[in-house]
Amino acid sequence: MKLKVITGIVLLLVAAFFSLSLPNVSAPAILVTPIDTTITVTSNETFTLVFKMKFNETDLGYFGSVTFYWDNDETDPNAPYWNFTYEGFKCWFTDGTNFSVSIVDNINKAVPYGYPLGYYRYVVQIRETDGEPYNGDFWVNVTMRAAGVKNSVYYPHAKGDQNITISMVRCYEASMTSVGPGNCTVHVTAPLPPVGGNITPINKLELLIPYIGVASVILVTITVVVKKRRLNYTEG
Numbered sequence: 001m002k003l004k005v006i007t008g009i010v011l012l013l014v015a016a017f018f019s020l021s022l023p024n025v026s027a028p029a030i031l032v033t034p035i036d037t038t039i040t041v042t043s044n045e046t047f048t049l050v051f052k053m054k055f056n057e058t059d060l061g062y063f064g065s066v067t068f069y070w071d072n073d074e075t076d077p078n079a080p081y082w083n084f085t086y087e088g089f090k091c092w093f094t095d096g097t098n099f100s101v102s103i104v105d106n107i108n109k110a111v112p113y114g115y116p117l118g119y120y121r122y123v124v125q126i127r128e129t130d131g132e133p134y135n136g137d138f139w140v141n142v143t144m145r146a147a148g149v150k151n152s153v154y155y156p157h158a159k160g161d162q163n164i165t166i167s168m169v170r171c172y173e174a175s176m177t178s179v180g181p182g183n184c185t186v187h188v189t190a191p192l193p194p195v196g197g198n199i200t201p202i203n204k205l206e207l208l209i210p211y212i213g214v215a216s217v218i219l220v221t222i223t224v225v226v227k228k229r230r231l232n233y234t235e236g
Contacts, residue, residue, distance in 0.1 A: 028061065028171040029054040031137065035166050035182030041146045043188050044156035046087065049142040049164070052094075057173035060131020064170035066140050067125045067180075070162065072148070075118035080155035082162060083148025084186070086124050094137040101130040123167075146188050157188045 032052035041047040049068065055061030072083045091103050105126045112121045126140060144164075146157040163183045170178040 026056050027175045028056060028173050028177055030169055030171055030177055030179045033166055033169055033179055033182070034164070034184035035179065036184075038185040038187055040187045040189065043159065043191050044145070044147045044154060045191075046143055046145050047186065049144060049166075049184065051140040051142070051169060052137060053140070053169075053171045054137045055132060055135045055171075055173060057135070057175070059173040060133055061135065061173045062128050062131055062171070063138075063140065064172055064176075064178075065125050065127045065168055066142070066166075067123065067168045068142075068164055068166045068184075069121050069123040070164045071112075071119065071121050073119045075116070078158065080148040080150045081158040083155070083157070084122070084162075084164070085145040085147055085149050085154070086122070087143040087145055089126050089140060089142045091126075091138060091140050093134065094139065097134055097136070099128075099132055099138075100134065101128055101132050103128050144186075146186065156191070159188055159190045161185050161187050 030051075030053050032050055034049045034051075039047050039049075051066055053063055066089075070084055072079055076082070086107055089103075089105055091099055093099075103126065105124065108123045108125075109120050110123075111117060111119060115121075124142070126142070145154070147154040148157070149155070163185055165183050166180050168178060168180040170176065
């Protein structure tokens with residue numbers, strides 16, 4: 001009898017151990033983020049911050065937020081050339097299914113606490129307003145431009161590296177998982193020169209000079225020949 005009791009206790013302890021040590025395979029997951037990556041982009045061109053997550057529980061799914069920011073010291077005269085522009089986002093499941101609930105975004109520009117006036121932080125947040133009943137892997141792709149905007153004019157980003165900080169990525173259903181903060185480095189390269197070289201205005205006079213010289217030689221030759229013939233005719 002005692003042996004059966006001890007055996008039962010041991011089995012319960014083993015079951016409890018495995019239930020604690022094994023991951024919850026049905027939990028939501030964050031599969032891909034730009035954290036600790038480098039994105040190379042040509043100045044004034046667009047690039048994408050890629051996030052991939054998973055809903056895998058019976059509860060309604062939320063990606064509570066994709067939040068990121070970058071800083072710009074606008075007291076620096078070159079500040080417009082060290083800035084980015086947020087252009088929008090797209091969310092969809094990897095099997096092609098669209099989200100059935102609304103997803104909203106907002107961008108905020110403010111001076112962070114403890115920083116001097118003129119030093120701004122641009123914060124972008126993308127989130128669901130209601131829970132998504134559909135399960136599966138899904139993408140949240142954010143489109144950015146390597147250029148600042150001032151008075152509705154793009155200022156192409158200077159050549160060099162600048163960080164975008166992913167402050168929080170959160171995904172939850174009955175349980176929750178999150179990632180962040182961490183940096184993504186944006187490596188901006190100079191734009192390529194146009195194919196075929198630079199365009200130079202045409203100087204028509206310079207193009208005609210060789211032909212003017214040839215014409216002058218022909219004219220002088222004809223004049224000499226005519227004069228010589230007239231002289232011969234007179235002498236005859």
